[in-house]
Amino acid sequence: MSQNQTKLLQGTLDLLILKAVGDGELHGLGVSRRIEQITRGTFQVKPGSLFPALHRMEEAGWLTPFWGDSENNRRAKYYRRTKAGERQVVLETKQWATIAEAMASALKA
Amino acid sequence: MRLLSRMKAALRNLLHKQQVDADLDAEIHSYVDAITEERIAAGVGPVEARRKALAEVGGAEQVKQAVRDRRAGAGIETFWQDVRYALRVLRKSPGFTGVVIATLALGIGANTAIFSLVNAALLQSIPVEHPELLVVLRWSAHNWPHPSGMSSFGDCLMEGKTGFATGCSLPFSLFREVTHRPDLFTSATAFAGPANLDLAGNGQASIAKGELVSGSYFETLGVSPAVGRVLIDGDEKKGASPVAVLDYGYWQSAFGGNPAIVGRAIRLNDVAFTIVGVTDRTFTRLTPGKSVNLYVPLAQMKALGLGWGGSDYDGERWWLTALGRLKPKMKRTQAEAAVNLMFLNATMRGAKPAWKASDDPRVELEPAQNGLAGFRRLLSEPLQLLMAAMCIVLLVACANVAGLMLVRSRSREREMAVRLALGASRSRVMQQVLTESLLLSLAGASLGIVLAYAGAHTLAAFTSENLYQFLQLDVQPDATVLLFTIGMALLTGIAFGLGPAVKGARTRAAMEINRGTMGCVPTPTHVGRRRWPGLGNILVVVQVALSIVMLTGAGLMLRTLEKLRSVDAGFDTRNILLLWIDPTLAGYDNARVQNLYDTMQQKLAALPGVVSASYSSDAMLDGDLWTSGLKVEGQSSSEPVESQMLRVGPRYFETMRLPVMRGRSVNIADVRGGPPVAVVNQAFVQQFLKGRDPIGMHFRSDDKKWMIVGVVRNAKYDSLTDEDKPTAYVPLTEGGAAFELRTAMSPAALIPTMRKTMHDLDQNVPVMRVQTQSETIDRLLFVQRLMEWLLGGFAGLGLGLACIGLYGLLSYEVASRTREIGVRTALGAQRKNVLGLFLRRGLVALLLGSVAGLGSAALVTRLLASMLYGVKPLDPVTFVAVLLLLVGVGLAACFIPASRAMQVDPAVALRYE
Structure with missing residues (x-):
């Protein structure tokens, strides 16, 4: 992952994670793979960033965890989006759209 | 919502730490396992798959630590870790810890205690509503007035010298005439006393201090009753039945705070009085240092057998102090001009004028806070000097703590370097040092608060035992000063603890660690470190100098008392018991x-x-x-x-x-x-x-x-x-x-x-007072004794601290030069040479400090001149004695670490570390 990607990721990781778990609960690796998939491989989230973010968002009340069995019948910790998490998605999406629009117009000028 | 959720999480993280950690562990494990399985499914061998998975994760422990660091409440947890670590470290060097805490406690405690006394005696305002509106009527002229007798009760300064006289005493008629101005004053009152009244009807006969006050006294001051009523104008009429109002404190101590006191009959000087009420608890005094047990109307003067006002209270004698409450927004100068006119009119005309025109009498409306000085006059000069002495002690204490912290942080530079090398961040190391400094300062401060309380009460007791009347002083450790001194102690601790730590954090870790093996070969850090002992030396010199100033002051007071006690009184002052009756x-x-x-x-x-x-x-x-x-x-x-x-x-x-x-x-x-x-x-x-x-x-x-x-x-x-x-x-x-x-x-x-x-x-017939003649003489010498007592104590404290400073400096010097000493001894240096080497270092610091100290003392001691007797401020005996004492004690403090250096075994020293 290049330096640029990391920087971008820092600002958007929360939103990406919230998006990733939007379609249903996922465990850590699942979140990582899902983000890779929805960003068409642009972002690969390493565990050193992923887990602190997951735990922080859990503590903020946006995600709620539970222990379940994985597809291979292993115990894994799953995360599900909460109501507060959904509100956060709306909020951050709006913010992100504003920034994206502003950046786009700035670069065109 | 989010905050609440985070707080809940923080609580969970702190309280169920093990469970949370176990969960995290399991989560990371399952993640690694999941990746491994993916690889195996892709056809990689199980061992290789696991290795690659771990590599991709980038270290399970690091990930866990990253999560822990970001967790809610992580700050609290690391702080708690730091505190526990700091406690362990401090416990390991009890000498250092004890001395720093004791130094801080003494500095903070003594300073606050003294200031509390100063505050109670000099600064506190009169405890009534809007004391700034109260004014005292003071006259001054080129000569004393010619009344038929004058008395003053120490509320307000009365003095006279050639060509000038001033006082506050007035006859009742004059008081009435000049203060009966509703356009200037809301209310005005006159009072005198207190008188020693023989109180019967409350157990055994005792003496009560009774203040004679006009009926408007409590109205003017704005004091309300706690029980019953206060005095009113009607009580002052001639022929009114005798009533008394008790002071709250006296009601508590002599009448047990009995609420059924109203209406109780007592006898004062064999006259029946009825107690009608008790003053409010907040009203502890009017004039600082003057205590009153009960208040009786002026009109009862004659009945009580007192002749203060002449034939009756409205007689011709000048004996009352007049106090007025200005109307709000009334300018003092404006009221003063009006009162002046009336005063001149009343005193200069009539059958018996009090002054000649050439005496140029005038009246001033002095703010009561200044005018009612009471015992403030007696104590203000010594207390101001003591404040100065206290500041010196605080400086010495701070210099001492600074020196100790400096020495200590230098000896820990290696520890810091090792921590940095092991991957601790600089801010983390500094946070750790800061926690230690804070712990020390807080321990010192809490002990200091205890000392401040004890000290303030001891001082108040000493003062009231030695004044001519029981002293009613509201001595409370002052919060502002306490906070100020604690703040100063904290700052010193932090600045001198953190400063070297920051520097240590900047030094290259490898170099510091290598120091041990490189020995006395000068490395860049070694050269840089020369600056620090320089600062340590300066701190010790400053401490020595300040101690000399204090010791000289104490010495001069000691000599003064010695001379005063050996004065021949003309009669034999020993073995006389005195008792007073009336x-x-x-x-x-x-x-x-x-x-x-x-x-x-x-x-x-x-x-x-x-x-x-x-x-x-x-x-x-x-x-x-x-x-x-x-x-x-x-x-x-x-x-x-x-x-x-x-x-x-x-x-x-x-x-x-x-x-x-x-x-x-x-x-x-x-x-x-x-x-x-x-x-x-x-x-x-x-x-x-x-x-x-x-x-x-x-x-x-x-x-x-x-x-x-x-x-x-x-x-x-x-x-x-x-x-x-x-x-x-x-x-x-x-x-x-x-x-x-x-x-x-x-x-x-x-x-x-x-x-x-x-x-x-x-x-x-109660015995009013019992004392030995020696006690009355001691009381006469109160100011000198107070100064000797406190200055002596402070000087001893300063001397002790300076010695600790010297000891610490040399100990460090010896410890950090052990290898050098070993080399020197191995090359043939005599042990006494080694001893001399270190003693000389101590002696240089001592002598430098002494020169600076004696110089400053010579400048400062003249401030004591008015309190000295038979001794000049530059008394050579005192100066030489102080110098010898300090050098002697100082060298003894140096001798301990120096003799430790002498006993260094070269074989051990060269293998040191």
């Missing part, structure tokens, strides 16, 4: 007083351990003095001369061991109404009767004429430091008295039997 308060007339005194003299003299007993109107060297203008026979000048006067009983000179040089002493016939005779002292003869035979000569005052029958040796009456003044002793025929018992044993041991004798004689 039977007239219990309704005795003159004849009965004489009988009582005769009986007392016989009974007291017959007590075992008593050699002889006598009495006088005042005790010598007790702060009381009676002077009178006399016309002496044969003197040409028509102006009267001034002489000290004392009324005495039979056998007075024998009891005091004051030798009669010529003629006879006062005998029983003289006090029993014989022709008025007098005994004078040598100074009297010398100044007024030069060259003539004094025996048989006469002198007279306004209303009395005496014949001289004897001459006694000069004795100190008013103060120990005065030169001998003319004194006339005349027979005591009326009023209260101080009894003197000459004892053959410790006078204090006689008090119980004396009290029993007095109780058996008449229990309605």
Whole structure:
């Protein structure tokens, strides 16, 4: 992952994670793979960033965890989006759209 | 919502730490397992798959730590870790920890205690509503007024010198005339006292301090009753029934705070009074240091048998202090101009003007906070000096803590370097050092608060024991000062603890760690470190210098007291017990007083351990003095001369061991109404009767004429430091008295039997005060003793701290140069050379400090000049003694670490570390 990607990721990781778990609960690796998939491989989230973010968002009340069995019948910790998490998605999406629009117009000028 | 959720999480993380960690562990494991399985599914061998998975994760422990660091409550957890670690580290070096905490505690505690006294005595405002509106009426002129008598009760300064006189005393009529101005004052009051009143009707008879106040007193001050009512205008009318209001504190102590007090009858000086109420708890005083037990209306003056105002309270004598409450928004200067006009009108016209026009009298409305100085005058100078001394002590304490922190952080530079090398971040290391400093400072501060409380109360007790009246001081450790000193201590600790730590964090870790193996080869850090011992040296020099200043001050006070105590009072001051009674308060007339005194003299003299007993109107060297203008026979000048006067009983000179040089002493016939005779002292003869035979000569005052029958040796009456003044002793025929018992044993041991004798004689005559003559002299020397006591204590403290500083500096020096010492010894240096090397270092710091200290002391001691006696501010004996003391004690402090250096075994030293 290049330096640029990391920087971008820092600002958007929360939103990406919230998006990733939007379609249903996922465990850590699942979140990582899902983000890779929805960003068409642009972002690969390493565990050193992923887990602190997951735990922080859990503590903020946006995600709620539970222990379940994985597809291979292993115990894994799953995360599900909460109501507060959904509100956060709306909020951050709006913010992100504003920034994206502003950046786009700035670069065109 | 989000905050709440995070707080809940933080609580969970802190309380169920193990569970949370286990969950995290399981989560990461399952993640690694999941990746491994993916790889295996892709056809990689299981061992290789696991290795690759771990590599991709980038270290399970690091991931866990990253999560932990971001977790809610992580700050609290690391702080708690730091605290536990700091406690362990501090416990490992109890000497350092103890000294720093003790230094801080003493600095903070002593400073706050002194300031609390200063605050109570000098700064606190009068505890009533809007004290800034209260004004005292003060007059001044080129001469004293010519009233028919004047008295002052120490509320407000009264003084006179050639061409100038000022005071606050007024007659009642004048007070009424100039303050009855509703356009200027909301209200005004006049008061005097307190009087010693004989209180009966509440257990055994006792003495209560009764302030005589006008009916408007409480209205003017804005003081409301806690129980019942306060005095009102109606109580002041002539013929009003006698009522009294109790002070809250006195109500608590003497009446047990009984709420059913209202309506209770008591007898004051044998007159029936009714208690109508108690003042509010917040009203503790008007004039600083003056305590009052109860308040009675001015109109009761005559009934109480007091003659302060003349024939009645509205008589011609000047005796009342007037206090007015200005109307809000009324300018003081404007009111002053108006009152001035009325005052001049009243005093300069009429049948008997109080001043001549050339005396230029004028009136000032002085803010009560300044005007009602009370004992503030006595204490303000010594207290200000003590404040200065306190600041020095605080400086020494801070310098000491700074020095110790410096030495300590230097010796830990390696530890810091190792931590950095192991991957700790710099901010993390600094946070750790900061926690340690904070812990130390907080421990010192808490102990300091305890000391401040104890110190403030000890000081208040010492002060009130030694003043002429019981001192009502509201001494509370002052919060502002406490916070200030604690803040200063914290800053010192942090600045000098953190400074080197920051520097340590900047040094390259490898270099610091290598230092041990590179030995005394100078490395860049080594060269850089030269600066720090320089700062340490400066701190020690400063401490030594400041200690010298304090020691010199204390030494001068010590010498002064020594000189004062060896002053020959003229009579034998040892083994005299004094007791004061006033039977007239219990309704005795003159004849009965004489009988009582005769009986007392016989009974007291017959007590075992008593050699002889006598009495006088005042005790010598007790702060009381009676002077009178006399016309002496044969003197040409028509102006009267001034002489000290004392009324005495039979056998007075024998009891005091004051030798009669010529003629006879006062005998029983003289006090029993014989022709008025007098005994004078040598100074009297010398100044007024030069060259003539004094025996048989006469002198007279306004209303009395005496014949001289004897001459006694000069004795100190008013103060120990005065030169001998003319004194006339005349027979005591009326009023209260101080009894003197000459004892053959410790006078204090006689008090119980004396009290029993007095109780058996008449229990309605209370003993007002009991003291030994030495105690009254000590009280006379109160200011000097207070200064000696405190300056001595502070100087000892400063000296101790400076020694600790020296010790710490040299200890560090020795420890950090152990290897060098080993090399030197191995190369043939003698042990005494090594000892000398370090002693010299200490001596240099000591001498530098001494020179600076003696120089500053020479500049500062003149501030003490007014309190010194028989010693010059630059007394060479004191200066040399202080220098020797300091160098001696200082060298002893150096000797311990230096001798440790001497015992270094070269074989061990070279293998050191």
